[in-house]
Amino acid sequence: MKKDNIIYWTTTGIVCAVMVYSVINFNLKNPIGPEVYRTEGPFQHLHLPDYMRIELSIAKALGVLALLIPGVPGKIKEFAYAGFAITLVSAAIAHFSVGDGPVFIIDPLLFLCVLVVSYVYYNRRLQTAKARAGRQSVMA
Template sequence: MKKIKITYWLTTALLALFMAFSAYGYLTQAEMKAAFGHLGFPDYFRAELAVAKLLGAVALLAPVGPRVKEWAYAGFAIPFVSAFVAHAASGDPVTNRAWPVAFLGLLAVSYLAYHKLQAGRPQSVPAPRAEVAVGA
């Protein structure tokens, strides 16, 4: 269980850091603005994606419910796949296409480790229901 916990926190921290730094870059670097234009995305999408990445990074690191974490994982998987497709469709070099795939792999390792940790936790058991006799 300790190995799984280390794997989870290491991959999740790397992923969250990458997301936070890339979000910062989306908002501050002219090169990122040019890259989004090259891929055919409107300028406002850069800001939307930056905010979503920051919120997702917080959701992965914060002690929130499982449903929020599931949405964060899904919310990161979609842009990774989309980035791969966008780079491939625009004719970018293979190295530009490899980064989203590599981070999708990191996301998958974090996700699988998260689920293994969740499976090892004791589940809360609902209290038994009291039955009420009607018409007795």
């Protein structure tokens, strides 16, 4: 159980850190990243409208809160996982579409793998908690 918790919180922390970083970075006047980000901005470089920056920033912030705050209903956490998965796949496709190098395409897919591990261990922790609750109700 302890190993599961360590893996879950480590992978969830990595995913949330990446999402928080992107929210902050994409809203900076001079974002960190390739020169093209500093000259034209990441969303313009990917041929995305500026309102997507606002929508994604809000959605990512809410998703991070959903994953990190204890007691958030499971369905909300499921939506956060799904939203992050869609965002990461979309990022890889967007970078591929504008001709960015392999690093920019592979990077979001690596974080997608970390997200999948977090999700698997989220479900494993739920199953363990349900099993433990079932044993305690039988004993009572």
